[in-house]
Amino acid sequence: MREPPEAAGAGTAGSGAGRRPERALAAQVAGGVLGAGMPVMPPVVAALAGGSGPLVWTAHLLLGGWVALVLAALVRTRVGPASLAGAVGALLGTWAERVVDGVFAVAFTAGQAAIAWFAATALLTAADGAPPRAGTDGLPLALGVLVVAGAAALGPWTFPAAVLRWRPWVTGVLALACAAWAWPGDPVAWAGTPLAPSGLSSQGALWLALAALFFAGVGWEAVTGAAPATGAGPGRTAAGVLLGTAAVAVVYLGLAAVQGRASPGPAPEPLRWALAGATAAVLTSYVFTNVRTAARIAARLYPGGRRSAGRGPARVLVAAVGAACCAFAWAGARDGGVPLLLLGPAAAALTGYALGAAAAVRHGGPLLRCAGALLLLVLAGLAVLGGPALSGA
Template sequence: METGIGAPPARSRAAAANGEGSARGAPSAIAGQVCRGVLGAGMPVMPPVVETLAHGHSLLVWCAHLLLGGSVSLLLAALVRTRVGPMPLAGSVGALLGTWAERAVDAVFAVAFTAGQAAIAWFTATCLLAAADGAPPRPGAGGLPLALGILVVAVAVALSPLRFPAAVLRARPWGAGIVAVGCVLWGSPGIPAAGAHSALAPPGLSPHGAQWLALAALFFAGVGWEVVTGVVPATAPGARGTALGVCLGIAGVAAVHLGLAAVQRFAGAAPAAPGPSPAPLRWTLAVATAVVLTSYCVTNVRTAARIASRLYPGGRRTTTQGPARALVAAVGVACCAFAWAGAGDGAVPLLLLGPAAAAVVGYALGAAAAVRRGGPVLRCAGVAILLVLGGVSVLTVRSLFGA
């Protein structure tokens, strides 16, 4: 945020002067970053959650999320292209709206990441229980020891000097995708019958309300649309190159998520198999899911601690060293507290509302920045996105409280 509001950084000015805005590699770099930013732990987690909540309307819910998330990504890319330097969403909205906006985004994401890891741990525990029983586990606190154990392992690794090699981090989304394909094909962790309660479905929701909850929870899989605030100013493409790159990224994300959702949907609609999958296959999928998702918990705990460290003056501009071990441990305790609070029906989608709420706040502030700092087109787009985000939030809250 060293550059002035509304003034492009030196890197962007030099790129424009040298004609780098038309560089052929910029759209592919943007598209690749969007895909890497969005595709992650949501690939194995969200298809069964959305199918459990939305059932016959799951593909419609996915399409609505992709349309909204892609629109947010395009808006943010157009907003930051010449106005701010390459930085995370918090820094971008801070540069455009003020320091309070940066602190607000950091605060909500720091808290939301802890709830998100609790949701991942509960989902992993559900997979392991389903592998043992060959059927979706009954709701209740039976998965709590497993969920807490997964979080304890993740926090212990996060506190250790161990760092995943860059090659492992690059390969991890592919591993998550392979695990997701296996889960949707062979029924792990299993989709409960319509109206049944489980860790994937809270009680008391109408079918209509469950669909709104599914759409809101999908923002967990949509955390990452905002990566354009870093890659677009860094690559300094022109307006067409920016739009092309983001659209290619949206298409890649849509192909993966809709492909997984379609397989999940039609596999669940197929005639029932004569029995559960063989135990070795169930356990292979469950263990692979646990390994991949626990690795995401490790890096996300560190990320949450790093975000939290920016909330106090001494840590706001620290980039050369990671967060203090005490802060990582505090984040781990918060994750376990959320997991404990989620012991019951619908733990996974309800805990996913934490990162979903953070994404909505961050994207709403980005849309507000477009309304305040953008031209006529960006202002209209910002107003439209604010109205949609507000509507989804209100309808989700109404469905949860039975209004």
């Protein structure tokens, strides 16, 4: 999960100066998607989907690339660089903007609780090489991650642009190391831990894995800010989106492949602690920036919030978001708490992308209307078919 383009995450891809427009757009797409999901999602998908994990990843990547293509074609000449909420608001009305901002504000709080629980699970796993059973053992650590990140978000400190630019690369290297050592352990034994619920049918587990992957895919909407900024024509815009999608696919399918070939035995204890500590530190840094992002999004929901967005969110709003993250963390104290908390970002992404598809149907040309209508049907079908399968979770 990454900050949307109006937040700090935009600095990772740069402005695109001196680049071909398709390369600049590809960097924005990849930079928008790749983030905290790199260490979190491969083990979660492996625990839920098992050997079907690569198929689940492929389905998500195809859907995410399709979303990005539709959104890029929609906003390229119709609106200026904006967030997804701003783009659908300009095309459908203020109500659509508020809906997208509302669902993403809530989704970011649930997502941070999931990140904190994963960090806590990694730290507890370092002790004996096996993930802890579900329960409240990891709750103090998860709350600790959220409190530290929330307290930092209340202060004036910010990451330098260079740190934000290099953080995805560091996170990717860490995710590769975790995948190579099958960290945090053998996914066969993860049922009943915070990483996978017990008693879920195989079909329900696959649907939960696909839904949870929307957490890793929050960022496909980065094109609503990037595509108009490049000023590229339709061909180069499509090429940039496809190139960025290919980069995301290489990273995530590569991590899944490395993890699938790694030895499931526990790593040596010093390595376990090194991986756990690095994972907790990196994920805490994402929680820090994402708490501010959620507060910034929430600030736009009240009158005058959009006009004051340039000053940053008020401290009381940042504190409220941090408290909401801690409340969600309490809900994660059950088996499968991490992927279940990720359903919040999944619902937000589904809502935002569906409104983007609806805007394409309403304002696009013939080809874009067909693509938007088909995307809308697919998203609605996922919601309708996935709901009963997930009810057991």
